Amino acid sequence: MSKKGILLVNLGTPDSPATADVRRYLDQFLMDERVIDIPKLNRTLLVKGIIVPFRSPKTAKLYKEIWNEDGSPLLFYSRVQAKMLQERLGDEYHVELAMRYQNPSIASALANLKAGLVESIQVIPMFPQYASASTGSVMQLVMELVSKWPTVPPISFINSFHDNELMIKVFAENARKHHVESYDHVLFSFHGLPERQLLKCDHTGSYCLKNADCCQTLNDTNKFCYSAQGHDTARLIAQELNLSKDQYTVCFQSRLGKEPWVQPYTTDVLKKLAAEGKKRLLVFSPAFVADCLETLYEITVEYHEEFKALGGEHVQLVESLNDSPVFIEALAGMVK
Structure with a gap:
């Protein structure tokens, strides 16, 4: 019986927390033209000459803090999600997992689907909100690889699932x-x-960042905007929890370089809330479907320590979707 192929793709992780493996991961990640979208020569000089040599040892130390007996938490939970989805969908489907950067590679996962003689391939980039640097990069690489096949099967993509009802509930x-x-x-x-x-x-060319509220609601102009989709995800979760607008804030973490990034920055919000006398913060990170370095260390450790130094008491991470059966139902719904 011919099967339908499902390709789940998450961002990626080093093969180990060793500096050499982290260096390879950062090099592949940051050399992606959609991640650092500047001319190739400038990107090469910046990434290979400055960022990777100096950042790799520091990042390796951070990965060692979250690495456990199961290895990388992101890869562990991604494998669990792929296994659970395969069991949920049954024998009519062939589910493969890939990482955009490092292993298991998209090329190897596509080769497995090809060898499995699937009749079609549906690609689900595991990023709830669309961004050129994540979902767009996955789509581009998949199309580049499959375009070289003599026979190209029907291929479809999930562009985003920022408003998926079951994901919001989890x-x-x-x-x-x-x-x-x-x-x-x-x-x-x-x-x-x-x-x-x-x-x-x-x-x-006339809407984005022209006013402070451009991302607050989705419309035809910003429907593919990462920030606008993020605000929509936050609004829906807050609605599910009966939170009023003054009870939550949308912010952005993990900056690189000196140029402006999407604002407000999480570090600035922490300072503002501490100055207002807030002591206990509950923090979601809804851009990720599995806990990883950005959640387990950046929020749980760095932001907690930073907030305490500002006079706060506690920063609590809301766990990601990880091995939730309800999230697997959400994925199955996207497939079907």
Whole structure:
């Protein structure tokens, strides 16, 4: 019986927390023309001459803090999600997992689907909100690789699932475990992007960043905007938890370089809330479907310590979707 191929793709992780493996990961990641979208010569000089040599040892130390007996948490949970989805979908489907950077590679996963004689391939980039640097990069590489096949099967892509009802319910339920009402404020901290990448998504050239509220609601102009989709995700989770607008803030973490990135920055929001006397913060990171370095270390450790130094008491991470059966139902719904 012919099967339908499903390709789940997450961002990636080093093969180990060793500096050499982290260096290879960062090199492949940051040399992607969609991640650092500047001319190739400038990107090469910046990445290979400055960022990777200096950042690799520091990043390796951070990975060692979150690495456990199962290895990389991101890869571990991604494998669990792929296994659970395969079991949920049954024998009519062939599910493969890939990472955009490092292993298992997209090329190897596509080769497995090809060898499995699938009749079609559906690609699900595991990023709830669309961004050129994540979902767009996955789409581009898949199309480049498959375009070289003598026979190209029907291929489809999930562009985003920022408003998926079941995903929203999982995030909300994870928050309830921490007794949301016991916190002074809630943060929705998304991974950051340079502002120039948002501007490129505005095909009109006259809407993006022209006013402070351009991302607050989705419309035809910003429907593919990462920030606007992020605000929509936050609004839906807040609605599920009955949070008013003054009870939560949308912000962005993980900047690189000196040019403007999407704002407000999470670090600035922490300072503002501490100055207002807030003591306990509950933090979502809804750009990720599995806990990783950005959640397990940047939020749980760095932001917690930073907030305490400012006079706060506690920063609590809301766990990601990880091995939630309800999230697997959400994926199955996208497939079917």
